[in-house]
Amino acid sequence: MIREFLSTFCSGQVTTDDLRTNAHQEKPLRRTEACSGKVKPLTNLLRDDRGSVSIFVAICLVALMGLIALVFDGVGKINAQERLDDIAAEAARAGAQGVDPTLAIPGTTIKVAPDRAITLADDYLRQYKLTGQVTVDPAGTEIDVQINSTYTPLFAGSIANLDLGVTGHGHADLVYRVDKP
Numbered sequence: 001m002i003r004e005f006l007s008t009f010c011s012g013q014v015t016t017d018d019l020r021t022n023a024h025q026e027k028p029l030r031r032t033e034a035c036s037g038k039v040k041p042l043t044n045l046l047r048d049d050r051g052s053v054s055i056f057v058a059i060c061l062v063a064l065m066g067l068i069a070l071v072f073d074g075v076g077k078i079n080a081q082e083r084l085d086d087i088a089a090e091a092a093r094a095g096a097q098g099v100d101p102t103l104a105i106p107g108t109t110i111k112v113a114p115d116r117a118i119t120l121a122d123d124y125l126r127q128y129k130l131t132g133q134v135t136v137d138p139a140g141t142e143i144d145v146q147i148n149s150t151y152t153p154l155f156a157g158s159i160a161n162l163d164l165g166v167t168g169h170g171h172a173d174l175v176y177r178v179d180k181p
Helices: 002-011 016-020 031-036 042-047 052-096 114-127
Strands: 132-136 142-151 164-173
Touching: 052 114, 052 132, 052 142, 052 164, 114 132, 114 142
Parallel strands: none
Antiparallel strands: 132 142, 142 164
């Protein structure tokens, strides 16, 4: 249909005055544009792929930025986990300083006073505004510290109200050595 119109128009059977009389056209078609090939038929316009690379790049860029945000948030959670592990280990070591002097000074044995060890470990955690569970084994030679906290991701947390749970664990053993000559 379009080809028939263009061939009729280019051959001179239809004039530009005839086109101006059509009310549905805002801008009349000039014979030079139609016959020179500047006006493309509708089927060619639908097959035209100019600009498709721009759309592809935009979609890939959004996906890449999302992937980078997920990696960034994942690394942040791993760093928070390692930090809590370090703090818990230091709290366990602080609790290990609560050695019972009534047994250690005479050389009977070395073990911690459970209440003192728990207090020292809790005091250490309070410096970081954290709370945790401190346990001392019945023999008084091992101290465990468990810390539970949350990590708010930077990118995912800004999209949704998201807090990820992180846990830190620390352990300290009381070890002593006696060198004999």
